[in-house]
Structure formats: C-alpha cells, structure tokens
Amino acid sequence: MTVLIRILKFTRSLAPYYAGIMVAAVIVTVAGLAVPFITGRATDVISAAVSGAADGTGGSPDPVQSTIVSVILLAVALLVISLIEAGVGNVGGYWGDVMSAKMRTILSTRYFEQLLALPQRYYDNELTGTIVARLNRSISEVTNFMKSFSNMFVTLILTTIAVLAISAWYYWPLAVLLAIAYPVYLWLTALTSRRWQQLEGDKNVHVDVASGRFAEVVGQMRVVKSFASERRELSAFSTRFQATETLTAEQSKHWHRMDALRQGVLHAIFFGLYTIIFVRTVLGFFSLGEMVMLVQLMSMARQPVTSLSWVVDTAQRAIAGSKSYFEVMDLDPSVVDGGGSRPVHAGRAPGPAIAFQGVHFGYDDDADVLSDVTFEVAPGERVAFVGESGGGKTTLTNLLMGLYGARSGSIRVAGTGEDLESLRRDIGVVFQEPALFSGTVAENIAYGRPDATREEIEEAARSAAVDVFVQKFEHGYDTVIGERGVKLSGGQKQRIAVARAMLKDAPILVLDEATSALDTKSERLVQAGLETLMEGRTTLIIAHRLSTIAEVDRIVTLRDGRIDEIGTPAELAASGGIYAELLALQASPSRSDRKRLRELDVVG
Known part of the structure; x- marks a missing residue:
C-alpha cells in the first residue's frame, strides 16, 4: 500500500x-x-x-x-x-x-x-x-x-x-x-x-x-x-x-x-x-x-x-x-556527492581568471589525490599541467568544472553567475577521448549551443578542419555518425569535438590533450584548430605531448598530488624538475629513457 x-x-x-x-x-x-x-x-x-x-x-x-x-x-x-x-x-x-x-x-x-x-x-x-x-x-x-x-x-x-x-x-x-x-x-x-x-x-x-x-x-x-x-x-x-x-x-x-x-x-x-x-x-x-x-x-x-x-x-x-x-x-x-566546496564565480573585476587556494581532494574515503594545491591563472593565459600518470592533472579540471567537491580549500572562477550551470557555460572542454552522440555531425557540433545557425556551425567546422572530411559524405553535415561516433575515425571525432568547443565560444578552455591519440596529419589539422580556439581565451592544457607544451605561458608540474614547480617553459627547462627530466628523456635515444617517458604519461 x-x-x-x-x-x-x-x-x-x-x-x-x-x-x-x-x-x-x-x-x-x-x-x-x-x-x-x-x-x-x-x-x-x-x-x-x-x-x-x-x-x-x-x-x-x-x-x-x-x-x-x-x-x-x-x-x-x-x-x-x-x-x-x-x-x-x-x-x-x-x-x-x-x-x-x-x-x-x-x-x-x-x-x-x-x-x-x-x-x-x-x-x-x-x-x-x-x-x-x-x-x-x-x-x-x-x-x-x-x-x-x-x-x-x-x-x-x-x-x-x-x-x-x-x-x-x-x-x-x-x-x-x-x-x-x-x-x-x-x-x-x-x-x-x-x-x-x-x-x-x-x-x-x-x-x-x-x-x-x-x-x-x-x-x-x-x-x-x-x-x-x-x-x-x-x-x-x-x-x-x-x-x-x-x-x-x-x-x-x-x-x-x-x-x-x-x-x-x-x-x-x-x-x-x-x-x-x-x-x-x-x-x-x-x-x-x-x-x-x-x-x-x-x-x-x-x-x-x-x-x-x-x-x-x-x-x-x-x-x-x-x-x-x-x-x-x-x-x-x-x-x-559527498559534499565539499565547489567553484564559485568571482565577478568580472580585475584579477585571476582561475584561482585554486589550498585545495585538497580525494575520492570517497581514500587518501588525498590532490594536496594543498594553490595556483592562479591570469585572463588569456595558457597554462599546461605536467606530471606522472595518476598525478591529479585531470582531477584538477574535474574540480574546476564542479564535477566533484574539494575536501577543503577554494576554487574561484571569473564570472557573474550564481550556480554551477552558469559556471560550466563559461568553460569549453575538449576531452582526450571525444565524447560524441549518435545524431548528425551538425547536431554534435551544436551540442553546446543548440540555437546556433547553420552558418555558425559550418564556420566552426571549417575552423576545426571538419569540412575537409564532411564534404565527402553523401549527406554532409546531416550525416548520422552512429553511437559515440562509431562511423568516424579518431581524428574526425576529435575535430568535431574541437568544433563543438569553438562554437560554444566560452571564455575558459580546458584541453585534456586533444591530439595525443592522433596520427601526424590529423594532429596538424586539429592543432591548427586549437590554436585558433585558444586565441584570447584562458586555457588549461593537460599535457601529454611535449610539442603542445612549448608554446604555453606557464607550466605547472605535479608530483604525488602536490604542485612541484610553476614557471615558464624556459625557467622549468633549467630547473632540474619534472619538465627538465621530460626534455632530457625526449632527447635520449635510450630505450629505458623512452620507457620512463611513457611512465610519465607523456610522449615526445
């Protein structure tokens, strides 16, 4: 009853x-x-x-x-x-x-x-x-x-x-x-x-x-x-x-x-x-x-x-x-959810676009994955995160988007919204594994902006080099791509993901290295689209390829869930830390050094 x-x-x-x-x-x-x-x-x-x-x-x-x-x-x-x-x-x-x-x-x-x-x-x-x-x-x-x-x-x-x-x-x-x-x-x-x-x-x-x-x-x-x-x-x-x-x-x-x-x-x-x-x-x-x-x-x-x-x-x-x-x-x-503090908008006043202050985080009752993480990112700055696999790089971006709550500390993001939904609208994401839906190419590109015009969709597609392969499809942008984009290659899916982020046009961009799994040709095409996408935007890059790190403004290295170093590529190249080690390993012809490079979740 x-x-x-x-x-x-x-x-x-x-x-x-x-x-x-x-x-x-x-x-x-x-x-x-x-x-x-x-x-x-x-x-x-x-x-x-x-x-x-x-x-x-x-x-x-x-x-x-x-x-x-x-x-x-x-x-x-x-x-x-x-x-x-x-x-x-x-x-x-x-x-x-x-x-x-x-x-x-x-x-x-x-x-x-x-x-x-x-x-x-x-x-x-x-x-x-x-x-x-x-x-x-x-x-x-x-x-x-x-x-x-x-x-x-x-x-x-x-x-x-x-x-x-x-x-x-x-x-x-x-x-x-x-x-x-x-x-x-x-x-x-x-x-x-x-x-x-x-x-x-x-x-x-x-x-x-x-x-x-x-x-x-x-x-x-x-x-x-x-x-x-x-x-x-x-x-x-x-x-x-x-x-x-x-x-x-x-x-x-x-x-x-x-x-x-x-x-x-x-x-x-x-x-x-x-x-x-x-x-x-x-x-x-x-x-x-x-x-x-x-x-x-x-x-x-x-x-x-x-x-x-x-x-x-x-x-x-x-x-x-x-x-x-x-x-x-x-x-x-x-x-x-387990509680914890979520990111909050800090208004449009002059100041950092993103600020982590004393952030601690762990899953369920496990030990901390991140400990006392503190850094700031200026508006329009490009910052790369480097560290061993499992060191907490992707976790940082998950916390930034409010997918999890920090155990302690605070995260502040420039903006005027009052909830997580408005905060997430201010963040564009390109994941390492492109997450597409079973609709058409156009629908996937417009997922973050469903009210976009066809002209805007196609413009974003051209900027991300999507038009290069879509024009070969019988139905063009109305081609149904199958569940999770199964009918497309990895490079094609990733270019659609980049176009989706471009069309969203958010002031903050998170790149969970969008080119690490691509072939050289596809990487060049996607990277060109990313360069266009990053212009004028605050960008966080989860670095897996050293080639994408060299052009950033600063690098943050993580070791065992803690920030190890923060500095420009030139500064960290001479510091003897993780980034310097990566550069040395990349230049080495030794098989053991190449193996160590892979352990650090980075490829040359």
Whole structure:
C-alpha cells in the first residue's frame, strides 16, 4: 500500500483518468450484477409457464403470449446490459491505456531528471546498462500494475460488497461463509507474498547486472572481438540468467504450493455455499429463479477472490520493481556527492581568471589525490599541467568544472553567475577521448549551443578542419555518425569535438590533450584548430605531448598530488624538475629513457 500511495503522489496529475476509469468500472460492475437477477427472473417466468402447461392451467394463448413477451423483454434487457458493459468497458480500457502511457512518461521523465541531478560520483559506481535496465523494468512493472489496479479495484470491491449484501438478504449463512473466504484467502496470499518478493528482488539483481554488462559489451564490441572474449562474455551473461532460472523454479514451487492450498480452501468453502443453495431450493425456500440467481452470484463472488491471486502477482512485481526505482529517486544528490566546496564565480573585476587556494581532494574515503594545491591563472593565459600518470592533472579540471567537491580549500572562477550551470557555460572542454552522440555531425557540433545557425556551425567546422572530411559524405553535415561516433575515425571525432568547443565560444578552455591519440596529419589539422580556439581565451592544457607544451605561458608540474614547480617553459627547462627530466628523456635515444617517458604519461 505504501508503494501504491507513493506512485499516486508521483502521478497526481492523472487523477481525472483514475476517476474516469473507476466510474467506468462502477457502471460495468452494476451492469454485471443485474445479469443474475434478470436471468433468475427469466427462469421463474419460464418455469411458471412450463408448470402451468404441465398441469393444464396454462393452455390458453394469452398467458403463453404474455410469457413470450416477458422473456423477450428480459432478453432485450440482457442485450442492453451487455452493450453497456462492452461500450463503457472499452471506454474505461481506452482511459487506462492513455493513463498508462502518461504514467510511463511521468515516471520516466522524473527518473531521467533525477539522474541528471545526481553528481558524477554516482556514475563512477554504476554501469550505464544497469541504469537503463532498471528504468525499463521498474517502470513497465509499475505502469502495468497501476493500469490493472485502476481497472479492477472498484470492480472487485463493489462486487464483493454487493454479493455479501444480497447473500445476507436471502440467507445469512451464505454471507458468513463468503466473509470467511475473503480474509482466509488474503492471509494465505500474504504468506505467499513475503518469500516471493525476496526471490523476485534477487532475480532483479541478476537481470540488472546482466543487462548492464550486455549494454557495456555492445558498446565496446570492437574491444571484445579484438581480445577474442566473446565466449567469456557470453558465459558470464548466461550464468546470470541461469541463476534466475534457479530462483524462478524456487519461486514458482513456493507460489504454486501455496496456491494449491488457497484453492483447496476456496473450493471447500464454495462447496458449502452451493450445497446450502441446492438443499434450500429442494426444501422450497428458494425458487428455481432464485437458485439460478444465487449460483450466478456465487460465481461472481469467486471472481474477486481468485482475481486476488493475479492482482497480488502484479502487485508483487510492481513492489519489487518500484523498489529499484525509488532507491534512485530517494537518493539525495548532496549526500551522494559527498559534499565539499565547489567553484564559485568571482565577478568580472580585475584579477585571476582561475584561482585554486589550498585545495585538497580525494575520492570517497581514500587518501588525498590532490594536496594543498594553490595556483592562479591570469585572463588569456595558457597554462599546461605536467606530471606522472595518476598525478591529479585531470582531477584538477574535474574540480574546476564542479564535477566533484574539494575536501577543503577554494576554487574561484571569473564570472557573474550564481550556480554551477552558469559556471560550466563559461568553460569549453575538449576531452582526450571525444565524447560524441549518435545524431548528425551538425547536431554534435551544436551540442553546446543548440540555437546556433547553420552558418555558425559550418564556420566552426571549417575552423576545426571538419569540412575537409564532411564534404565527402553523401549527406554532409546531416550525416548520422552512429553511437559515440562509431562511423568516424579518431581524428574526425576529435575535430568535431574541437568544433563543438569553438562554437560554444566560452571564455575558459580546458584541453585534456586533444591530439595525443592522433596520427601526424590529423594532429596538424586539429592543432591548427586549437590554436585558433585558444586565441584570447584562458586555457588549461593537460599535457601529454611535449610539442603542445612549448608554446604555453606557464607550466605547472605535479608530483604525488602536490604542485612541484610553476614557471615558464624556459625557467622549468633549467630547473632540474619534472619538465627538465621530460626534455632530457625526449632527447635520449635510450630505450629505458623512452620507457620512463611513457611512465610519465607523456610522449615526445
């Protein structure tokens, strides 16, 4: 019931649909309840006519004609009721379908909104495929339940109350037996449900993990095939689903064992009900019509009881599914984030464009990755960061963009915004691995400025040398590039990423060395675009190629998460520090020196 209440609160805008579905259900239920009375009345009319004909009192044509008219009118009444049931029932079904679709939209949108609000830390610990699988499974189960519940709930309740009242009116022991059947069946169902839900939750874990890995493998199929890992991935995938087979067998055995007990109790109670009705008819307490009417009512009474099994089954799936859904919805982004200080805008007054002051940072409960980092970057200055792999270079840029919070210290960025969103608008990023989407070339270039004109998009593309290869495509800038730009080469993807940053035209630029993975020709083209992009902008460069460091204004070297040196390339070349070591290693023909250069995450 708690889950149902939460879902109703989440989807309160659908209240008119819930009300309409329930009104339709009321009409259908009342119409259905009229059928036993009409059938019973027809039975009595026909029985009286047959009895009169048998004893010679009904031989005149008038009573026969009157009986025929009566039964035809009763048949017409049944037709009208059937048409009402069919018409209103289908209207209710239509409302149910629309309500279900709208509920899926609401729940999916809320889920996506929550995912967008969650910090980067959440995605560091979750598989993308698992997140997607959780959305599909959870919302499908919840919407299916709510659609069924809204259609059936009123019908079950009204039918139960009406049958109990009518049975009590004709003979109170019938109502007593029915009143025993409902709670006993519910109690046995509750006993069944507890174990069933636990097993369902275990199954969901296996399915979510398998689905997450499935999505990951499909997205990295080139790697899987390159390492001949198809069989290993298939084995791990099938093992997960084989585990669900075992759980399903246990779950089904438990369910059907308990269902056999429930059905046995139910059949015993209805045996008593039918026996009472038949015996009292023989004794003359009930007419044949009343007997037929009561038997039909008992059949109607059986439906709510047996329907409980199906309702409980879908409810259990909804509860188990919504548990995963609400686990995500209940996450507090600030708690998941782990707190810490975020960058703040420092206004447009004269001063540094970027200032780190005593910044400490570490992941979760691990030791500090960065310790007491302090530096400033002047407006329009180009600063490169150099250090060993894992030394904290990329972490600095993540902190600058507010993807994580610093444990202590402060980060100030020139600008007038009041939140992280406005701060991120002031920063353009070109990642080492270009992150593209599955749309067109034009859509990817305009991702940071979706309102850009086609002329602006193509101008940025020309500056980044994107037009060199796009003009060879049949559909030009409207070419769909596939998931993560799979149809493009590494150089082509990187040039689109540079064009995207150019079009955004942010005052601060972060380059997580955009050319380190490119061939010489592509590097020259991309580097030319980057030179244009860096003009007049404050630029931070994560350096992997020494060739991109020589033209910067200053270099910051990092050692073990601490700033080791800050100075111009010329100053650091003579200081004997990390940068000087890199230059010496680059000039050395020794294989061991080349190996050391790679260890420092730098190439010549």
